Amino acid sequence: MSRDGRALIDRWLDGIASDDDVVAIESRIASDSNFAREFAAATVEESLIQEHFGQESSGTAFKKLLQERPGGQRAGSSLRISKGREDRSRRAPRVRRVYGTWLSVAACLAIIVGALAYNDYQRRRFPVRLMALVKSTSANVEVSRNGRTIIAVVGMKIMPGDAIRTGARQRISLFYEGENTELDLSPHASIVLERADSGKTNVGKRFRLDAGQVKAVVDAQPAGLPMIVDTPHAEAVVKGTVFSLVVDKSSARLAVTKGVVEFIRKSDGMSIEVGPGYYAAAARGEEFLAQKASNYDLLRELIAKAENAKTYSDLSSLADLAQRAYRHELALESRIHVAKLFWLGVALNITEHVKVDRQAEDLRFVLDMAARAASRDTAIENSLPSEEMRMLIDSYDSARSLLHDRYYDRYHDESRELMQALEKQGGTDAGDAVAFGLVCVWFYERGLPAFAQLLCESGAAEVKAQPGQVYLKRVLIPLLRERIAAERELESTIDLNSIRTENGVWRIADGRVSGIDGAAGKILRQTNPRLRSAIATLSMLSFDEAVFTGQVRFLDVLRKDGKSKIVLGLDGSLPDGRSAVVGYGLSRNSAVPHDERWKRWMWFRLHCIRENGSWILNWEIWGEGVQPYGLTTTSLDDLIEPKYLRPPYPRHPRWPFVTVGGAPFDFRGDPAFALRTEHASAEFRALGVRVIKPKGGGK
Amino acid sequence: MNDPTREFLRLFLSEQVMIRGFVSAALRNRAEVDDVFQEVALVLWKKFDDYDPARPFGAWARGIALNKVLQKRREMGRLPAILSPETMGTLSGFYDNVGGTGSMREALRACMRKLSDESRKLLAMRYESRLALKRMAREIGRTVSAVNKALGRIRSSLHECIERDMKREGGVL
Numbered sequence: 001m002s003r004d005g006r007a008l009i010d011r012w013l014d015g016i017a018s019d020d021d022v023v024a025i026e027s028r029i030a031s032d033s034n035f036a037r038e039f040a041a042a043t044v045e046e047s048l049i050q051e052h053f054g055q056e057s058s059g060t061a062f063k064k065l066l067q068e069r070p071g072g073q074r075a076g077s078s079l080r081i082s083k084g085r086e087d088r089s090r091r092a093p094r095v096r097r098v099y100g101t102w103l104s105v106a107a108c109l110a111i112i113v114g115a116l117a118y119n120d121y122q123r124r125r126f127p128v129r130l131m132a133l134v135k136s137t138s139a140n141v142e143v144s145r146n147g148r149t150i151i152a153v154v155g156m157k158i159m160p161g162d163a164i165r166t167g168a169r170q171r172i173s174l175f176y177e178g179e180n181t182e183l184d185l186s187p188h189a190s191i192v193l194e195r196a197d198s199g200k201t202n203v204g205k206r207f208r209l210d211a212g213q214v215k216a217v218v219d220a221q222p223a224g225l226p227m228i229v230d231t232p233h234a235e236a237v238v239k240g241t242v243f244s245l246v247v248d249k250s251s252a253r254l255a256v257t258k259g260v261v262e263f264i265r266k267s268d269g270m271s272i273e274v275g276p277g278y279y280a281a282a283a284r285g286e287e288f289l290a291q292k293a294s295n296y297d298l299l300r301e302l303i304a305k306a307e308n309a310k311t312y313s314d315l316s317s318l319a320d321l322a323q324r325a326y327r328h329e330l331a332l333e334s335r336i337h338v339a340k341l342f343w344l345g346v347a348l349n350i351t352e353h354v355k356v357d358r359q360a361e362d363l364r365f366v367l368d369m370a371a372r373a374a375s376r377d378t379a380i381e382n383s384l385p386s387e388e389m390r391m392l393i394d395s396y397d398s399a400r401s402l403l404h405d406r407y408y409d410r411y412h413d414e415s416r417e418l419m420q421a422l423e424k425q426g427g428t429d430a431g432d433a434v435a436f437g438l439v440c441v442w443f444y445e446r447g448l449p450a451f452a453q454l455l456c457e458s459g460a461a462e463v464k465a466q467p468g469q470v471y472l473k474r475v476l477i478p479l480l481r482e483r484i485a486a487e488r489e490l491e492s493t494i495d496l497n498s499i500r501t502e503n504g505v506w507r508i509a510d511g512r513v514s515g516i517d518g519a520a521g522k523i524l525r526q527t528n529p530r531l532r533s534a535i536a537t538l539s540m541l542s543f544d545e546a547v548f549t550g551q552v553r554f555l556d557v558l559r560k561d562g563k564s565k566i567v568l569g570l571d572g573s574l575p576d577g578r579s580a581v582v583g584y585g586l587s588r589n590s591a592v593p594h595d596e597r598w599k600r601w602m603w604f605r606l607h608c609i610r611e612n613g614s615w616i617l618n619w620e621i622w623g624e625g626v627q628p629y630g631l632t633t634t635s636l637d638d639l640i641e642p643k644y645l646r647p648p649y650p651r652h653p654r655w656p657f658v659t660v661g662g663a664p665f666d667f668r669g670d671p672a673f674a675l676r677t678e679h680a681s682a683e684f685r686a687l688g689v690r691v692i693k694p695k696g697g698g699k
Numbered sequence: 700m701n702d703p704t705r706e707f708l709r710l711f712l713s714e715q716v717m718i719r720g721f722v723s724a725a726l727r728n729r730a731e732v733d734d735v736f737q738e739v740a741l742v743l744w745k746k747f748d749d750y751d752p753a754r755p756f757g758a759w760a761r762g763i764a765l766n767k768v769l770q771k772r773r774e775m776g777r778l779p780a781i782l783s784p785e786t787m788g789t790l791s792g793f794y795d796n797v798g799g800t801g802s803m804r805e806a807l808r809a810c811m812r813k814l815s816d817e818s819r820k821l822l823a824m825r826y827e828s829r830l831a832l833k834r835m836a837r838e839i840g841r842t843v844s845a846v847n848k849a850l851g852r853i854r855s856s857l858h859e860c861i862e863r864d865m866k867r868e869g870g871v872l
Contacts, residue, residue: 156784
């Protein structure tokens with residue numbers, strides 16, 4: 001490699017690369033694979049050198065941590081293993097100009113000329129209209145380019161010749177600069193931006209869709225240069241339209257929302273025009289013509305059969321019907337019915353996965369399902385694969401009967417009667433309304449009334465037909481509101497906005513203290529006697545390490561309006577007049593400068609107390625320099641990322657110990673913790689506060 | 700240790716140097732690299748259930764690392780110039796060719812022994828004491844640029860030495 005290339009890399013490694021250096025590095029990585037290879041190798045060697053000089057790598061520390069933990073529980077941690085931070089706040093100084101001004105100017109000019117030449121080279125290779133850009137993408141979507149695989153990122157250019165493949169749950173959206181053209185690829189899709197024939201520059205956009213679904217909004221294309229989507233079974237010629245094209249092993253299905261698409265079947269070259277509101281399928285055994293998209297009758301048949309399914313063979317026939325419905329859904333892009341099928345899946349999962357007093361994982365799973373179901377757009381975007389759809393349909397009958405038998409006798413009967421009455425009026429949306437209603441009621445009974453109401457309102461917005469809206473808006477939502485209002489009166493037992501000291505213990509009780517930052521929370525009295533538990537919601541804490549023990553039966557994190565809330569399910573068996581430690585942990589104040597954060601550790605312990613039949617949460621907090629109200633809220637996003645909400649969940653071998661935002665190791669034995677506690681204790685003693693240390697913990 | 704844990708550790712430890720290298724290619728401040736790398740390690744561990752063993756672990760890890768880097772950039776506002784997402788996406792593929800960090804580690808150890816005392820002292824200042832170049836320049840009475848060049852020369856000689864050793868041992872670099 002050239003000497004100046006190596007010097008560039010060295011400046012980068014030493015943290016003194018200038019902005020011009022960065023431009024040069026980017027330009028060379030894009031155009032010179034030798035340089036890119038050297039750059040990659042140099043950064044890896046740099047890591048090795050650092051490791052050699054005793055900077056214990058995170059990996060090594062990580063390994064130790066895992067080995068120390070029986071079972072290797074997987075969880076988040078705020079492990080900090082770096083040594084001195086002499087250069088933490090350092091910002092790389094610009095390179096000194098040792099070669100004199102003229103040489104620097106010449107170098108800059110060379111870089112600029114190089115960058116312009118590179119851009120020009122790209123432009124000459126591919127007209128701008130043929131280069132797509134990544135608008136949004138899931139993690140790790142792979143782009144194959146010239147035999148190499150690169151990871152798609154937002155803003156990245158997708159060149160003719162590039163191939164994109166999405167995996168399970170992956171999506172990617174592309175757009176074209178200067179025109180209103182967008183392509184959305186579904187999970188399990190494979191698309192190639194085809195190159196123009198050698199020497200041809202006056203060409204249109206051309207893709208090969210080998211599998212999966214692409215939804216496209218296509219701006220008017222230049223005259224004579226339509227967008228062409230090629231599939232194994234058919235070719236779609238697009239001049240400016242909105243359409244959806246789904247390809248599987250045996251068919252290509254096109255549905256057009258706006259404009260006209262020419263659809264050419266490959267087996268015989270037959271061509272048809274598909275207009276708005278129509279769909280067509282190129283598939284063996286199906287007539288090749290544009291058909292009016294209507295699936296109402298099919299759905300009606302599906303619901304009727306599901307209602308009457310008694311045996312496994314009944315369910316199997318339902319699956320075939322569902323397959324047909326599914327294809328129609330995609331053709332029609334009928335959102336409501338796909339959402340409905342999601343809801344049926346939710347109902348099943350509720351009954352199958354969530355038992356009374358089960359752990360947090362189950363609740364999270366249901367929340368995830370419900371959140372997905374509640375989102376109309378998500379339901380559509382996911383475009384369920386056939387297998388999943390089959391599962392949902394198969395589950396329909398058992399879900400209904402389980403709901404009926406176990407939880408919803410009253411509501412189900414009401415709903416059933418209502419549905420029958422509504423169907424007489426010709427509204428299949430009644431089924432949606434019932435599904436929404438059942439789930440809302442279920443969440444209400446689980447002690448999440450506000451969430452239930454939210455879902456119900458979302459359902460009401462989803463259901464278009466008047467009968468369904470009447471059921472949700474006039475019957476169920478008012479009922480929930482009434483119940484919620486009644487329950488709120490019971491929720492006032494405790495308010496975490498109110499903190500006072502009592503015998504040296506920070507106690508949360510009635511009364512408000514000013515200056516509390518973002519603190520909020522409450523204990524709900526559980527009204528369902530079968531649950532025998534109480535629900536506490538806390539939204540004030542940022543945990544680095546937290547362990548919930550004993551009386552906590554489940555735990556979850558909810559997010560609403562950008563705020564995170566921790567939900568603790570407390571065991572109702574705690575006798576009146578008794579208390580139990582339900583959690584303890586470390587928190588830190590993220591408001592302080594980064595390199596001083598270690599000073600801001602706060603140790604807390606959470607008691608649950610039964611008094612006169614009500615619940616009280618009692619906090620003890622201490623930490624160096626921490627004001628009593630100094631807790632600040634930071635994001636718990638990591639915990640509520642949808643990916644983490646799906647099973648299988650990491651499970652601690654000593655369940656019901658669960659953790660929030662931290663690894664479940666016993667930090668009380670950590671010398672650094674003892675140090676923090678010591679500081680904290682002194683600080684609080686100075687304030688005249690008696691510090692209570694946990695039994696057997698700390699030093 | 701249970702099997703998934705062992706498997707994770709096996710994969711992670713074999714790729715950790717590469718992952719850290721990739722993160723350090725994206726961020727210039729070493730403290731930020733440390734932070735992001737730790738976060739990447741934890742996310743990899745948390746998401747290990749999602750990992751498809753049919754795919755290379757390194758590529759999967761780099762995807763997550765890239766997302767973390769971008770997240771960091773969003774959090775920090777404007778970091779001192781870092782490579783663009785597109786460049787990082789391009790660069791990611793080249794880490795597949797950086798082979799066997801285990802044998803590289805051995806080779807580096809041997810090559811370190813061959814360095815002069817002065818070179819070792821410079822490296823120790825930079826990597827053990829974690830001194831910034833400015834501070835190093837002050838300590839040894841040279842300019843920042845001179846220190847950078849001296850470190851560059853040492854890195855180059857280490858690189859060549861490692862390459863020679865790896866070729867001799869039949870490894871790939």
